[in-house]
Amino acid sequence: MFTVNVNGKDYSSGQDKKLLRFLRDDLHLTAAKDGCSEGVCGTCTVLIDGKKVKACTMPLSKLAGKKVLTVEGIAPEEMRVYEHCFAAAGAVQCGFCIPGMILSAKSLLDVDLNPTAEDVKKAIRGNLCRCTGYKKIEEAILMAAGFFREGKEIPAEPHTLRVDQRAKRIDAAEKVNGAGLYADDLYFDGMLYAKGVYSRYPRARIDRIDVSRAEAHPDCVRVLTKKDVPYNIIGHLKQDWDVMMGEGDITKYVGNVLAVVAGENPDTLEEIASLVEVDYTPLTPVTTPEDALKFDAPLIHADGNVMSRSTLQRGNADEAIRNSKYVVTRKYKTGWQEHGFMEPECAVALPEGDDGILIYTTSQSVYDVQRECAQMLGLPGEKVHARAALVGGGFGGKEDMTVQPYAALMAYATKRPVKVKYSRQESLDYHVKRHPMTMEFTTACDENGKLTAMKGVIIADTGAYASLGGPVLARACTHAAGPYNYQNLDIFGMSVYTNNVVSGAFRGFGVTQSCFATEQNINLLAEMAGIDPWEFRRRNCIRPGDRLPNGQLADPNCKMAECLDAVKDAYYGNKYAGLAIGFKNAGTGMGLPDTGRCLLSVEGGKIHIRTSASCMGQGIGQMCLTQICDVTGLDPALFVHEPADTVRTPDAGTSTASRQTTVTGEASRRAGRQLKEALDGGKTLAELEGREFLGEFSPQTDPLGTISDNPISHVAYSYAAQVIVLGEDGKIKKAVSAFDIGTPVNIQSAEGQIEGGLVMGIGYGVTEKFECVDGQPKSRFGRIGFLRADEAPELETILIRPSEEEKSPFSNGAKGCGELCMIPTAPACASAYCRYDGQFRQSLPIANTPYRKD
Ligand code: FES
Ligand code: FES
Secondary structure (H helix, E strand, C coil): CEEEEECCEEEEECCCCEHHHHHHHHCCCCCCCCCCCCCCCCCCEEEECCEEEECCCCEHHHCCCCEEECHHHCCHHHHHHHHHHHHHCCCCCCCCCHHHHHHHHHHHHCCCCCCCHHHHHHHCCCCCCCCCCCHHHHHHHHHHHHHHHHCCCCCCCCCCCCCCECCCCCCHHHHHCCCCCEHHHCCCCCCEEEEEEECCCCCEEEEEEECHHHHHCCCEEEEECHHHCCCCEECCCCCCEECCCCCCCECCCCCCEEEEEEECCHHHHHHHHHCCEEEEEECCCCCCHHHHCCCCCCCCCCCCCEEEEEEEEECCHHHHHHCCCEEEEEEEEECCCCCCCCCCCEEEEEEECCCEEEEEECCCCHHHHHHHHHHHHCCCHHHEEEEECECCCCCCCCCCCCCHHHHHHHHHHHCCCEEEECCHHHHHHHCCECCCEEEEEEEEECCCCCEEEEEEEEEEEEECCCCCHHHHHHHHHHCCCCCECCCCEEEEEEEEECCCCCECCCCCCCHHHHHHHHHHHHHHHHHHHCCCHHHHHHHHECCCCCECCCCCECCCCCCHHHHHHHHHHHHHCCCCEEEEEEEEEECCCCCCCCCEEEEEEEECCEEEEECCCCCCCCCHHHHHHHHHHHHHCCCHHHEEECCCECCCCCCCCCCCCCCHHHHHHHHHHHHHHHHHHHHHCCCCCHHHCCCEEEEEECCCCCCCCCCCCCCCCCCEEEEEEEEEEECCCCCEEEEEEEEECECCCEHHHHHHHHHHHHHHHHHHHHHCCCCEECCEECCCHHHCCCCCCCCCCEEEEEECCCCCCCCCCCHHHECCCCCHHHCCHHHHHHHHHHHHHCCCCCEECCCCCCCCCC
């Protein structure tokens, strides 16, 4: 028997197990999160006798006589300070890392109430955060030190809320104090744990699957195989993804599921899975697009290895290049990138009503979960009820189905609650990544450095399934010319199936890759023309009324030139400074359906904000609340933001394409105006009890290639200029960014997105590498190269606002910033390193830096 004192109370376990598992599975104290179970992420941090410890590595047998403190055990008055400071600093995004951060902070502040910024960085060095870039977390901890030191009172909450203010997010407190629940925090009576059995090979014929030994395990409750799947093909856009593979099938990647096993004891699940016997005939995998395009290449999908094509043509690029004074052609290569959200994928499904299923899930759209799981189960949509738990980061990586279909299938088969959660390694190996691309770009200018033309070919490796590879490629092509004013373009792209890990959506959505190639060519052209890189960009950048590369006229609120002006001093004032610019659409656009919805209902004297727009950390609830308060003038304390739910909340589409601030933001304003009208008509809120107000917004856009004077490809664009500064040691010292994202809805949320995106962009450009060799993912979580708090550079963010007249007509002028924030970062890093060591880089991540040699 092992006895452990947790939060002042003694508990016993008959089994020696890791403290994290005991806290979560036995005591259901879920503030300590399981981000990796490998001792890497720090989300499981607890205090043992006042010292921070990773609970996932600590066995109960070492805890005799010691006192364990979790976030749930922090005194309420102390917790209120952390809740206030973390919210006031804007330190909370997805929140998955935050309870661990709080305990690391407490371990410092309990002994030192006058810490330096360096002390704080050191204290949280063991805690990874993928959302924030650490800056606001460090500010929050320093602020908390001041509150404790000076015994300050927590200020009262304001009774009004407008756009373009600093405001505490409504979801911050529950993420700080651990009360907010992620899918893995849910436990139900009789719940089973299930996991997949995955293919050993990226490409192999499955000759035999024998589940009998697994079924004979005493803890096994059920094993399912392909024959148990009512409809085996799903997919986010293109329906090409096998739910399971069976005997006679040829696998497409190592993430193919051959069986799903379920048991009551999570500790023996791995053992049961290992008893599923599979005989394979290994086949040579196709691991490059070049090989996949050979005439005799094996077909990965029956309709061929080219998954999608995309073109953008305007003017006559060949002729313009022939007539140009300076021409540069280079080939570039970018690799995979891992999203690295702190919360691994998890879903809990349980039977609901008559033959239905309820799925709690981490996802970027509950309606996507409903649609794909209903299709797989052969059920009408209304029989599949999807409800969002808190989402611990997404960045595009939670658009596709991962664990949800298997939880739903097992719950449907067993009629019991079922939890399926990826281990961190499964998450790395099986979920989608950023597309590797090879790009050959030719860019030309005249003798005055005026850009004349661009030609480009982009080949993307989409891996085994389409995922969002089609639109990712399209966006890489439509943005390949960059935010520059030139009218002769010829860009062609192809996205190709291979047997590699699947590539899909990732913050930046293809533009991250093509921006690197474009900006590097711009640097070369500037040098040839004898013009410095800042001036070259200033001469050529897009301005209001100019035509964007796709033919659309730039709006009056386009502030690309002003962004460049704002970073001018940072660029010229530092010896090793690199510069890049970029732009990104907001909204799905291109004539596709793109509807935001928000329903307000008055219930029990409160106004419920109901929208399915998924918050994966970016702050959807606060965004909607701010827009509604902005138009109604009502007290934010009157509102409740409900979780996304296919029964309660109207479909606002997927959180993708930097769209929700624009489309659901405007829908929220429309709902707010209706509510205000009702209140202005003389009714009190009590008299509106039971009333509902639905706001919808569907911006009209044109398909690519539409011939018109101003083809509206997207409803809005955001613009950015970034400067990366290196120190004498070659390490990244500072990042300065100027952003035109229109009106910031909540200033600290906008800054937080940008800061987190910058650090993620530095990861993409310099420090991170995800490897897949011969179709086998090879990366371990602790070795990918995610920056820690003491490695992240100083971050400076400048927001360029439109005037009242210039504002875009929707969402009080707010445009998206979730993706743009990391688009120019990698080329800015490449440019800084070129100034540092003279090497012109043509591949990402950049080699030969203090961070990595390869
Ligand atoms: S869960 Fe313990 S360090 Fe990641
Ligand atoms: S807020 Fe830190 S991981 Fe999301």
